[in-house]
C-alpha cells in the first residue's frame with residue numbers, strides 16, 4: 001500500500017482533531033446545585049484547542065504529502081512522451097543504425113518506410 005504512512009497520519013490527524021474538539025467542549029462544574037450547574041467551565045479548553053490545531057495541521061500536511069506522493073507516482077507511471085529520436089533507427093534489412101531523419105540506410109541503401117523506426 002503506497003499511501004500507508006500518509007493515510008495513517010491523515011487518520012491520526014482527524015482523530016486528534018476530533019478528540020481535541022470533544023475535550024474543548026467538555027464542560028465541568030465547580031458548583032452544582034441539584035441538576036443545575038452554577039459555574040460551568042472548560043477544564044480542557046487549552047488542551048483541546050491545541051489538539052485541534054495539531055490535528056488540523058497534521059491533517060493538512062498529510063493531504064499535501066499524499067498529493068505530492070500521488071504526483072510522483074503519476075510521473076513515474078507516465079511513459080516517455082516519445083521514443084528517443086537521438087538514437088536513430090535500425091535498418092530492417094541489414095541492422096545498421098542510421099540517423100533518425102535518414103530516408104535510406106547508410107549501409108545497404110534500403111528505403112525506410114514513413115514512421116517506422
Ligand SMILES: [Zn+2]
Nearest residue numbers: 091094105108
Ligand atoms: Zn541497411
